Structures are given as structure tokens and as C-alpha cells.
Amino acid sequence: LENFDLPVGFFDRLADGAAAAIMPHFRSLSSVDNKAASGFDPVTVADRDAETAMRTLITESYPNHGIIGEEFGSDRPDAEAVWALDPIDGTRAFISGLPVWGTLIGLTHRSIPVLGMMAQHFTGERFAGGNGHAWYTGPGGPSDMATRSCASLADAVLFTTSPFLFHQTEVEAYRAVEQQTKLARYGVDCYAYCMVAAGHADLVIESGLKQHDIAGLIPVVEGAGGVVTDWQGGSAAGGGRIVAAGNRQVHDQALELLAKAPEA
Amino acid sequence: LENFDLPVGFFDRLADGAAAAIMPHFRSLSSVDNKAASGFDPVTVADRDAETAMRTLITESYPNHGIIGEEFGSDRPDAEAVWALDPIDGTRAFISGLPVWGTLIGLTHRSIPVLGMMAQHFTGERFAGGNGHAWYTGPGGPSDMATRSCASLADAVLFTTSPFLFHQTEVEAYRAVEQQTKLARYGVDCYAYCMVAAGHADLVIESGLKQHDIAGLIPVVEGAGGVVTDWQGGSAAGGGRIVAAGNRQVHDQALELLAKAPEA
Numbered sequence: 001l002e003n004f005d006l007p008v009g010f011f012d013r014l015a016d017g018a019a020a021a022i023m024p025h026f027r028s029l030s031s032v033d034n035k036a037a038s039g040f041d042p043v044t045v046a047d048r049d050a051e052t053a054m055r056t057l058i059t060e061s062y063p064n065h066g067i068i069g070e071e072f073g074s075d076r077p078d079a080e081a082v083w084a085l086d087p088i089d090g091t092r093a094f095i096s097g098l099p100v101w102g103t104l105i106g107l108t109h110r111s112i113p114v115l116g117m118m119a120q121h122f123t124g125e126r127f128a129g130g131n132g133h134a135w136y137t138g139p140g141g142p143s144d145m146a147t148r149s150c151a152s153l154a155d156a157v158l159f160t161t162s163p164f165l166f167h168q169t170e171v172e173a174y175r176a177v178e179q180q181t182k183l184a185r186y187g188v189d190c191y192a193y194c195m196v197a198a199g200h201a202d203l204v205i206e207s208g209l210k211q212h213d214i215a216g217l218i219p220v221v222e223g224a225g226g227v228v229t230d231w232q233g234g235s236a237a238g239g240g241r242i243v244a245a246g247n248r249q250v251h252d253q254a255l256e257l258l259a260k261a262p263e264a
Numbered sequence: 265l266e267n268f269d270l271p272v273g274f275f276d277r278l279a280d281g282a283a284a285a286i287m288p289h290f291r292s293l294s295s296v297d298n299k300a301a302s303g304f305d306p307v308t309v310a311d312r313d314a315e316t317a318m319r320t321l322i323t324e325s326y327p328n329h330g331i332i333g334e335e336f337g338s339d340r341p342d343a344e345a346v347w348a349l350d351p352i353d354g355t356r357a358f359i360s361g362l363p364v365w366g367t368l369i370g371l372t373h374r375s376i377p378v379l380g381m382m383a384q385h386f387t388g389e390r391f392a393g394g395n396g397h398a399w400y401t402g403p404g405g406p407s408d409m410a411t412r413s414c415a416s417l418a419d420a421v422l423f424t425t426s427p428f429l430f431h432q433t434e435v436e437a438y439r440a441v442e443q444q445t446k447l448a449r450y451g452v453d454c455y456a457y458c459m460v461a462a463g464h465a466d467l468v469i470e471s472g473l474k475q476h477d478i479a480g481l482i483p484v485v486e487g488a489g490g491v492v493t494d495w496q497g498g499s500a501a502g503g504g505r506i507v508a509a510g511n512r513q514v515h516d517q518a519l520e521l522l523a524k525a526p527e528a
Contacts, residue, residue, distance in 0.1 A: 027404075027462070027464055092447060092449060093449070095421070095447075095464075096421055096447070096449050097459040097464030097465060098449070098455065098459065099363055099387060100362060100364065122387070122403065123386070124403075139386065139388075157360050159360070162450065163427075183356060185356060185360050185362070185451050186450035186451045187449050187451035188362065188451065191362065195360060195361040195362065198291070198361065200291055200361030201360050
């Protein structure tokens with residue numbers, strides 16, 4: 001980040017702006033609509049207002065930066081510094097009233113995610129990371145985050161959003177990993193990566209992610225000592241098929257099975 | 265409840281006692297062990313200490329009452345008033361760090377659940393019900409709870425702990441319901457019933473529940489205007505196969521499909 005000095009506090013300003021837009025709509029019935037004509041892809045007024053609030057703050061403070069957002073697309077996506085915003089990651093949890101969604105804020109420098117935050121506004125938790133560190137603020141007070149040790153898949157707690165979201169070319173490889181783990185948990189999106197970063201779980205496997213779904217989480221998991229790649233072991237920064245682990249041993253074991261999945 | 269005058273505040277005392285025993289162990293790695301020799305049935309020191317704390321309070325205040333608990337079995341289960349205690353419902357969420365587990369406290373009078381509470385100690389939420397009312401305390405302040413309207417399964421948000429927990433005789437009937445709903449969410453135990461009571465979701469379907477898994481939740485859902493029965497439409501108070509809905513329309517539609525499941 002040699003070209004600009006970015007205060008970490010700016011992430012909290014963005015999260016505060018998102019919280020102010022989102023929280024009046026959480027557990028409120030009036031604002032759910034359907035983004036897609038077919039199927040169920042919920043998005044709320046909260047989502048759009050929160051992204052607008054964050055884009056405004058970024059544009060005021062960093063007019064040369066690019067922005068990629070879930071709701072309003074890309075501005076200057078080829079800039080040296082680009083923000084990746086997902087105002088409500090886990091919209092299904094959001095519309096069900098569950099406190100496991102979050103606002104994702106990522107900053108990439110020359111396409112590498114360097115700083116990131118997940119903010120859960122109902123619990124008052126923020127999970128952030130970058131530059132080889134990861135830190136937490138929440139009801140238990142602030143703390144540094146570190147992934148936990150886990151000797152093998154047989155000891156691992158695994159998260160995925162849903163076992164039914166994988167493409168047919170991916171299901172077999174995913175199941176091969178799940179069958180070896182101690183426990184698999186469903187229904188969690190960004191919160192899952194934060195549990196790995198904070199040392200409460202070991203593995204997240206997903207597919208079909210967009211850049212804004214993952215860019216803000218990579219620095220959190222990596223800053224806490226974890227590993228995030230795609231299923232071939234390459235960069236996860238662009239999204240796609242993602243495997244995030246608390247340590248390299250578990251990541252290697254999962255990757256060995258996941259790499260067998262053919263391309264869709 | 266003609267034979268005793270029970271202050272609702274006593275539920276809060278029990279929940280406070282459970283919280284004091286549990287919270288030092290939440291997101292702490294040291295206290296997870298395995299209850300069952302085979303398989304994965306986690307239970308923590310927190311679980312046992314919390315049930316002990318609640319049993320002590322009940323025995324001091326209501327020495328003639330019975331107690332049924334997850335950890336320490338039954339005392340006077342045939343008493344007129346019996347408490348059903350599950351200190352940590354959702355142990356898998358608990359050991360994964362997710363804030364969707366809860367302490368369940370139910371009071372049955374002549375085998376009918378009359379008062380109940382679910383307390384989530386990390387978010388500071390309490391969902392309680394009885395006598396035709398249901399009430400909430402939490403970060404957003406106290407409020408009465410009421411289920412929401414939902415015209416049909418096609419509009420319903422459904423919860424179940426896992427689509428893979430059903431017996432082979434049950435899977436087909438469960439899937440028939442799930443396929444008709446708008447959205448199915450996994451990985452949520454007691455918190456799911458509270459989301460139905462609070463009007464954020466419409467339906468919970470589970471099987472294999474124990475009495476202590478459900479007794480504390482029935483008064484919450486029913487007090488908010490919902491319906492809780494087994495898959496044949498009979499009493500849910502003893503556990504087993506459970507269907508809880510925010511209103512009778514959705515409950516009837518689910519029941520019509522679930523009642524086809526053969527006995528195991």
C-alpha cells in the first residue's frame with residue numbers, strides 16, 4: 001500500500017454508515033422484494049441504501065479509488081485501489097431474522113485483497129484483518145484473532161451455505177470432504193469465515209461466489225493465520241469456488257479432494 | 265395454573281443463572297467433550313453447570329415441582345408442575361461459535377406446557393410466552409411478539425436443523441413440504457421457533473426431539489399466535505416429530521404432507 005495511507009478507522013466509518021441504513025429494516029417486514037424475476041434472490045431497500053452510503057463516503061475521501069458493489073456494479077474497476085462492497089452478505093439469513101449476515105468491506109491493491117471487514121450490526125461485532133493481523137470488536141470486548149490448530153479433516157468443523165448450492169460437477173468433491181469432517185454446519189455465509197478467523201471453526205467451502213462476496217473476507221482469514229484459495233489452490237480474490245481453512249494442513253487435505261471437481 | 269402463582273420473573277432468574285454458567289465457555293476451546301462414545305454429540309461443562317444452577321434455583325423455590333433436564337434426567341416427572349430444561353439447545357451452533365443456540369426453560373402443568381422461554385445469552389435476547397401472550401427482550405428493546413400472516417406454503421420461510429437428520433421414513437414427506445416453500449434454512453435449532461413467534465419466519469419442521477427440546481418453545485410460539493403439533497396433528501408436548509407454524513393455514517398445508525410419513 002505504498003501509494004496511500006489508509007486509516008483502518010475508515011472501515012469503521014463505512015460500517016457505521018451501512019449499519020445506519022440497514023438496521024431500521026432488519027426484522028421489519030416491509031422491505032423485502034425479489035431481485036430476480038425467476039427464483040428467490042431477496043434484496044432489500046437496506047441493501048441499496050447501505051451501498052449508497054458507503055459509496056458516498058469512499059468517493060468523498062478517495063475519489064481516485066475504484067468501487068465494485070453488489071447492488072450498483074463497478075466504477076473504475078481497474079484502479080490501483082478498488083473497494084469491494086456487499087452491504088448484506090447472507091440476505092437469506094437477513095430476511096429470516098437470523099443474526100449471521102454481515103456487511104462486507106474489502107480493499108484490494110493491484111487486485112490483491114489487503115484490508116477487509118465483516119460487520120454484524122445486530123450483535124455489534126466487527127471482524128477485520130490485513131497486513132498479517134486480524135482483530136475483533138464485539139460484546140466480549142476487543143481482541144486479536146487467530147485461527148486454531150486442527151490436525152486433520154477428522155477434527156474439523158466445516159461450514160457451507162447449503163449442501164444443495166453446488167453445481168453437479170462440484171457435489172461429489174464437496175461431499176468427499178464433508179464426509180471426513182467431524183461436523184458440517186449449513187446456513188451461514190460471511191459469518192462462517194469469521195468463525196474460522198476467530199478460531200471457532202476450521203473450514204469453509206463454497207462455490208459461485210462473486211468478488212464482493214469474498215474480497216472483504218480474505219484479509220480477515222489470512223490475517224488470523226488462515227489460508228484462502230480457490231479449489232485449485234489459486235487466488236480466491238476474484239470469487240468462484242472457495243476453500244478457506246484455519247491452517248495449511250486442513251487446507252491441503254480439503255484441496256486434495258476439491259481439486260478433483262471438473263470445471264463446470 | 266390454579267394451584268400456584270408463578271412469577272414470570274422467575275424465568276429470568278433461571279436464565280440469568282444459566283447465562284452465568286455458560287457464557288465463560290462460549291467461544292472457548294477448553295470445554296468441548298463428547299457425550300456419546302460413538303458419533304458426535306457435543307456437550308460442555310457449561311451445559312452441566314447451567315442445568316445444576318437452574319435445578320438448584322427451582323428446588324429452593326418450588327420443592328414440590330418436578331424437573332426434567334437434558335443433562336441430569338428426571339426428578340418427580342409425574343408432579344403436577346414439571347420443569348423441562350435444556351441448558352444449551354443447539355450444541356452444534358454453540359461449539360461452532362454461532363449465536364443461534366439458546367437456553368430452553370419450559371413449565372408444564374398436568375403435562376401441558378404453560379410457560380416457556382428461550383434465552384440467547386450472547387445477543388442478550390429472551391423470547392418468552394404463555395397464557396396467550398408472547399414477549400421479547402433484546403437489543404431492540406422489549407416488545408410483544410406476534411406471528412405474521414402467510415397465505416400458503418409458497419410464501420413460507422421454513423427452518424429445519426438439517427435436511428439430513430430425518431429418518432428414512434420421514435425424508436420424503438419433509439422434502440414434499442420443503443419443495444413447496446419459498447425458502448428453506450438449515451442449521452438453526454431453538455432460534456428457529458423464536459423467529460416464527462416473532463414473525464420473521466413461518467414454519468419449523470423437525471423430528472427426533474426430546475421433551476426438553478420443545479416444552480419451553482410451545483408456549484412461545486402458541487402465545488404469539490402460532491400452532492405447534494406433532495406430524496399427526498396431536499400434542500407436541502412430549503417431543504418426537506414436530507411441526508410449528510405461524511398460522512393455521514400454513515400448518516394445515518404442511519400437516520397434510522407430513523401426516524403421510526409412515527411410523528419409523
